[in-house]
Amino acid sequence: MDTPKHQNNFSSTTQIIARADVAIIGGGVVGCAVARKLTLEGASIVLIEKGTDILSGASKGNSAILHTGFDAPIGSLEWECVQNGYNEYLQINKSLNLPLQKTGALIAAWSEEQEAKFSDILKKGKDNNVHDLQLLSRKEILELEPNLGKNIRSAIVVPREFIIDPWSTPLAYLQQALENGGKALFNAEVTDGEFDGMSWLLNTQRGHVKATHVINCAGLYGDIVNSKVLGNCDFTIKPRKGQFVLFDKAARKLLSSVILPVPTARTKGIVLFPTIFGNVAVGPTAEDQDGRDDASVDKENLQALHNQALEKIPALANIPITATFAGIRPATEKSEYQVSQDPDRNWITLGGIRSTGLTSSLGLAQHVHQLLLQRGTEFKPLVSPIVPSVPNLAENQPRDYETSGYGEIVCHCEMVTDREINAAMKGSMPAGSIAGLKRRTRATMGRCQGFYCSARLAELTKGKFEDSIDVGKADV
Template sequence: MDRYDVAVIGAGVVGCAVARRFALRGARVLVLEKGADILSGASKANSAILHTGFDAPEGSLELECIQRGHAEYLALRAEMNLPLLETGAIVVAWSEEEEARLGALERQARANGVDDVRILPAAEIRRLEPQLSTRARAGLHVPREHVIDPWSPFLAYATQVVAQGGRMVFDAEVTAGAFDGEGWTLDTAQGRFQAAAVVNCAGLFGDVVDQRLLGRASFEIRPRKGQFAVFDKAASALLTAIILPVPTERSKGVVLCRTIFGNVLVGPTAEEQADRTRATVTEPELRALVARAAEIVPALAGMPVTAAYAGLRPATEEKHYRIHQDTARRWITVGGIRSTGMTAALGIAQHVEALFASGPAATAAPAAPRMPNLADHLPRDWQRPGYDEIVCHCEMVTKREIEAALAGPMPPGDFGGLKRRTRCAMGRCQGFNCLGRLTEITAGRLPHPLPGHPL
């Protein structure tokens, strides 16, 4: 049986970043994912905001990881061809009480090292965002909060893992395991594997994995559902900055922002539920989100909503990150990573690497993979000749892009993975017009075929 230096359980945003970190050090890395593809759990529904940590708890591990992750992402994004939509953010106060809290929020931001923030009066907010409701009383401007591609960075990290000799195994739920004093034997739905050390990045099932393999869990996952509504691309002309609410102890609240794909997004809700696997969209909550968006930007009233989705965040009984190490059994659990996880992932990976404090020395990394651009504000594949055909007209996805994804070093495991790699079937018609053609192109090429597909 092959023996790996590190097994990472979970291929979400944190798992991909952690696996990359160890692979670039020369470790032989195994990634075990219960889903059919990377980002198939909580990570697929992230809001794609690159945070500064301005409102993170002062001196917290979360703040440290956010800021390290933010810095590393900006350092590598050009090499990987990862888009950045430079929006900035405004924390808008809509009431006298919220306005009174902006001063404390500014002081917290500066204490966290985000010293380019400033409080804006209502008149300046209206100058920057003329479509914003005149009810805005004041705001805190955070210039370095931006919008990024929610999926391509982590595909790039996973691709680096494979390029370094690592292995990604899907449909591989970890069901049991044992530590023999030297390393771990892990039983999965895809067979048995051995690794000298384990990092549990299982997200919504992090406590379950700890219970199964360690016999105890130091935290309890309490899933929190977040629903989002996506406005038509015409809405992007109405907004520049990310519009944030004044945060509460429980939630960052409902955000209104542009997306890298040319839409406007509103959400998420914050709904507690017991189910860890199903995140359904519900009409009352979506109507409330759309109404809230129209309160913030009145011109959004009547703007078509072209998509809605929901995701589950791996909240726990405590707000802070739940990262624990069992040194004797060479095990680290990374749990309770919620809304800041996409930004913090690279910083979390640095922290986990430091906890092990030993292992293979860093090696010369191969050239970083360059991701195909999916951002609407940058040149797209359909603008270059030779693309064969446009398969998805809503998102202008070419056959060349689809073929490249299917034949790449990290091909999609299911239709969701293909959508995240290309944006196909994610536009106005939600696949109504292109699903038949996509079925033809992907026939026999997805481990989990589309419904009605021949195997």
Template sequence: MSSVPVYDVAIIGGGAVGCAIVHELTGRGLKTVLCEQNSQLVQEASAGNSGIVHTGFDATPSTIEHQCLEDARILNKTIYNKYNLPFEERGALLVAWNQDQMSKLPSLLKSAHNNGVTGARLISRADLLRREPHLNPAALGAMIIPGELVVDPWLIPITLAHKAWMQGSMIMRDCKVLGGHLETGSHWLLETSRGPIKSRVVINCTGLQGDLVEAINQPSPFEIHPRKGQFAVFDQSAANLLHSIILPVPTERTKGVLVFPSVYGNIVVGPTAEDQTARENPQVHPKVIDELVAYAHFVLPQLAEHPVVATYAGLRPATQTKDYHFIVDRDRGWVTVGGIRSTGLSACLAIARRVANAIPTSKPHITYPEQRPEIRRIADDTVEMDGVSYHLTHPLIRLGFPNKMAKL
């Protein structure tokens, strides 16, 4: 009988947060395994995000989300530059389309300043239209938010996980955690679809499955309520129509529908916010897409001259509260990172550092090579890094990769 592999840390979930955590913990010298139930990393919630990295200008003060987004403003650019990952600082314009929305801008500005985004300021209609001359002239004014980024939402987490693998961490795909228990001697024995694993610490960052996996350790204190977001993507021929990310004035329930440029030159509209019970395979609905396209045409009338080339839908792991569920059970060696709704990509590096700080280690840190792995395209939707193949799971990079090889 073969022996059971033993690790310092087992990470359950290979989305943006899990990939960032395996990168951080490997860098701190911990023997780490990442278990992803799907055949590919970045396949569930992380495969349907917007590709926008937010500043957290509108985060609720004193929440864990707020703290992570604040820390991420520095961490993100440092890592993107270190690994030569594609990103553009486009900034955002939160646009008011009526007097009621205009009246809310001063309080939103105050919140942005309180959240440390001190460069935010109100601008007039004339200034707004000078910045975005193709915007619908019905706009009344806006708040400008510097620091908002558009990024490659797939390459960032894949690079982080790949770097960890190159330094000896185990990345196990098609590895569903089926159960587990804490053994005498303070090691978890996890039962997986690829056999048993032992680990001193387990990290649950499974996104849409977060409450189900949490039940391995304790009755989950949170419930996942999947929230679907649908997107429509316009042809790159429209790229010159928009420079900034166009945000709506948010409501109590949602940040609303955005119109924004991708890092590869497509203009995108979305997401919607549709509550549902299913946790997988989000479907695109033509009627909703028609409504999104109509809204995009309203915001940028000249978009009507350019075709929609793709649509997609993603699910966000919303819970009964707006904040992250960050739980550290030191006695049982279990860390939970749950309910990361729409800011997982934005905050993942800061979340990873927060998790690592909760796991004491005296092992020597390692220094990652700074260059990004060489990427070789081996099929329309597959690339290879250092002999490892990765499927392009995010629609925005599938659109951009074949035409933007110079950026990669």
């Protein structure tokens, strides 16, 4: 059996900064969902994140679609987790004040070759327990989406696809964990660890964490964490960049559905989709690269995205571009989720969670809980857990500026109030960085991209993000 590296770094005098039943490495959407689930099931948890805030890695850049799983690998763990995650999100989103907008999706065929794949897609959807897929003619499509290019041939409609808020969702998950007794450590990269046969002592840049079980949800660095702590990893992260182009809010009237391409074996392809914040976006590209932090964009790929969007909706030619950005997906050499466990060392790895991770995160959390139950853990579920309500950022629900007493409008493009900004820096899960504050409020994300409001935002946040922020109630 491989042994952990650097275990001589520990001694009987090691200072322990947190103790918990379960340590969760990584503050992306999967880590936050696991933290929530295990807390509600009665475990004490500590989430360990190397960044200054949650969503510092792959989870912050995605298309924010709640998927039915119609095209997931049949019978796979991904399919199971997507289905379970989808169903649980529909059960809990109202209680957490998470927005949900039913748009449906159209798998659009623009060529005879693409149409030829429809029979397989319809069969796969049925095999995946998604029975409401329907084939639409060109006429039916244009009645539903009159602004689509007239060269559209046919489409499959997926009625139960939704758009959601990709940033408030993991925030709500972790906030519920924290308000029910959990703990989170930031600026705390895990460097190595030692298992003594009963529990783990993890070495982080902030100090040492002791836990009986460890769940590796480190995303783009999941293989590195396994190699550092366990001494080996059976998969390799191969970062895949996805660039996006975001159109101005004036584009929203041109599109009501998510427009999906006919997928390939390698990628789901370029999607044209409305956002919960009132924009329309196109992306992502699928660019394999070596850099795990390189979220740069380039003119050539952005122009190609823009051209594809205009081909599908010609009227977008008159709509300004609000922003461009990129996300990085933790792809591996295998297409499947890389979920594994080392039962002899109380370690579970959730790796290679790519484009379906936002939907499947709650399902993955359920799966982790089941694996722990199989190991004989005996947590006592909370009887009356606290259910926090996160602020609404979606355009299809009332915003803060519509209620009196908000103070001033700091970001006029996105109508963000100083009351929202001050609230985001307080509470059980305060923003740990300017980037985290933006994701909690949408400040600087509008037409001017912060040109007019950045100075005022700097005044309101002066001195707030200089120190490490730890939150929650774990035993320290």
